[in-house]
Amino acid sequence: MLLNTENTAKPPSRMTGRQIEYLIVAMLVAVTLALLFVMGFFSHAMAETNGSKPQRFAGYVRPNDMGTGALLFPSKEPGSFVEAPRLATDVVIDVNGPIIRTRVTQRFQNPSKGWVEGTYVFPLPENSAVDTLRMQIGDRFIEGEIKAREEARKVYEEAKAEGKKTALLEQQRPNIFTNQVANIGPGETIVVQIEYQGSVHQSGGEFSLRFPMVVAPRYNPDPIVQTVDLDPKSGYAVNDPVPDRDKITPPVLDPAGNAKINPVTLTVNLNAGFPLGNVTSPFHQTDTQTIDAMARTISLKSGSVPADKDFELNWSAIAGKTPNAGLFREVQNGKTYLLGFVTPPSGAAVVDTPAKREVVFVIDNSGSMAGPSIEQARDSLALAISKLQPQDKFNVVRFDDTMEVHFPSLVEATPDKREEAIAFVRGLTADGGTEMLPALEAALRTQGPVEPGALRQVVFLTDGAIGNEAQLFEEISKNRGDARVFTVGIGSAPNTHFMTKAAEIGRGTFTLIGSENQVAARMGELFAKLENPVMTDIAVSFDGANAQDITPNPMPDLYRGEPVVLTAQLDGATPAGKLQITGKSGNQPWRIEMDVAKASEGKGIAKLWARRKIDDLEASAYAVNDAAALDKQIETVALANHLVSRVTSLVAVDVTPSRPANEPVASTDMPLNLPEGWDFKKVFGEKPQPTLPDGQRKASLEQSEQQAMLVADRMAAAPTARAASMIADAGKQVDLPQTATLADRHILIGLMLLAFALMAATTFSLWRWQLRGLVSEARDRVR
């Protein structure tokens, strides 16, 4: 009222009153802006700290990052590794018909002044059979022997503790093998040679092989800006941890330069077994020598190794000579091992109208899916529904500890229904327990009979966090009927065991989606399969020969362009009889016969059979109650065939030829005598660029020295062999979850908002009060 009285007292101050009014409004706006700015800054700061993903130091790697064979040393940063300088790599790939044998020899160096334990990581094509490991550390030769996993580890640990040179090759996952090498002395050179067996990949008349050759970005010239997973809460940030990066970063990894310091030689001896047409290597320049119509020798042109592409070789037969079937055999220990492949006639297989599909989607929205998992599941499912064709039918089931079937029965995939279903899926939140069985029953049993000519597919999206696996497997195998069950694993640590097995029993496939940016690509692969089944119900039998083991068992469905590939073990060295393969292409039965006696000789088939047998045994784990007995079975097969598997490892045994007593122990210049049958020549000796001008050679030498110094700098070298064993870990480290709630932040922001509202309300009432004064003043005047 004070203002008011003043106003009435001095009429000209009406202007002042209005000015005050404006002032108050301006202040309000200013305070609002200031608050918004502070909050914006706040959330920006959060985005920055939250968003800075593994901004790794240049040069530090982790085993999972490796795209090619590499020797890793533990670094000073816990959990990170540094790559040993790779001095030379030689690869020889022998292709004989459908079988590939690869031998990789690599030379590394320990650039540090201490004793270390290194981990040699080598990614391999899925289902490769590793059977040979040879190493040279300093002046010791070591050859791997196959042993049961635990026994092998014991031998290794003992040798390591005694300070002996030793190595252990273990299977981490079916396509990742690690080889631990203990007690590498200062400055010592390590040569690793591994051999593995694989089979030629066939698709649509094209034959191909692939060799991993991607070099991890070792010395990043610039900080990498990594866009992080598209979490709505995070952004991205550049946060350079090495302020003087330009001083320590040598400008390498230009392909040509890399080839000079890290020479790679690669030779493929291709013996296709049929008249060759085109032989191409899409990513690398090669020299091809023609041996005869069926054989070529392909080698890399020197100095042309792009560091970012795997080596790939594709070949095909001359027109009209593409083999659509083949049978090979190998006799070992009085038993015959067969490898057969058949490509079903594609003309009959591709039906004019695409098959009608009936798809039941099952999505898990239990509490364990909370966070990014449910987002990925929702996206994947929405994508899947949007890809349905109008002639298809579908339904959606969601479950936690309750369950809900969205449509009463299968519905036509009209745009309306699809949109309705997508909206339903988008609205799902993750909460509650995981009761999978009722949902599975609903998907398998209550969707009515399958229409003639239609394909029933059940697509299951879950993280598989369940305890009643056996019950679920039983449900699938009993009530599957003609349906195929496809599982999609969601999240960072899904129960892959459950989902792989469920898909196998359901005769479908398992797709793993680990992060948001994999959704489109992985689901795309799955759709291609869902939409193009070519042949189903494939069965293999032998007529007249005693076949004990045919793998894979059961035979999977075929998708476009794929051949049936089978291996079998037969009694006797000269079996006779016929191999019969039957199947169904749509409604049309298909059958083919091959004469076993006419099979041609092939090498390494026994190993391929063993590897597949092990896969089958692993796959049958759900049905076997006695896990120990199963492990024993796998062990028997693996040991008999000298294969690395989940339960067997190669452990190195020192086989150094004894040194004559009169030779001085320290004579390192003495040429080493390689044990018989060893071939390390290619990675020693002259550098493959003898024509390099002096200046360049000097430069490249300097570069490699610089590299070695950098690596030595970063290594956590142990002064003794004993300490080396303390430092070394397998590199299996645990990722920690997010352990901060937003509760405090919510409360803080909430309180700020309340304070602001209070302030604004006060200002507002003051303003109103002021106005009222003006109004009453006006009234007074009128009176």
Place this chain on the structure above:
Amino acid sequence: MSDKPGNDAHLEQGQDKEGRAGFLARLNPLETVVLAGILLIALAGLMLVGKGFYMKAKAEFSQVLLKRSFEAQLQGDTNAKPWPWADFSTEAEITALRIGKTAVVLSGASGEALAFGPARLANTPAPGELGTSVIAAHRDTHFRWLKDVKQGDLLVITRKDGTNLTFRAGTSRIARWDESGINADAPGRNLALATCWPFDATEQGPLRYIVNAELVADAVEAKGSMAEGLPLSPARSF
């Protein structure tokens, strides 16, 4: 001066009586907008505060239910669930002796389990088994006391089979979530407790605070629960 506020109140009351119904009508459009904005902001603030306290209350209250179901588990009821729709089970109880804090540990730190209690990471062994067991919890609820754990402190873990294990806290350190340096298969029987760092920050960040602890075999013997079957099978390798 002194009687003016009283005057004013009186006047206001009179005015209110005149046109209470027309309170909104008496506001001009700009004022209505401003008032609505203020109300909205206040409402949003209240909701956020409520949500924050709800999260804290949930964390506290669920521990009570969890403790009850863990007791039932100790009594031998293997199917005890804290509430019917829970997506996890209780697995152990952790006690920091010096600080006097206790929490029930859940199995599997995935999804929403961490909102209810500390959880053991599913890819690490159970406490007391060979290797390094990792238990993580929120820094602002269940592991608020982790910063007070000092080197040498004793941590008692009661497993659901009734075994009491004593761990002695060792060093603590700060690491990124994806560079923890914790090896689940490391030799020995170890325990690592993890929570977010810095402790008083309000945003979610990439850094974690890790306390290492080692099993104390003697303490177990002293407690006399050795007979209950501490798994000391020698040299069981992985």
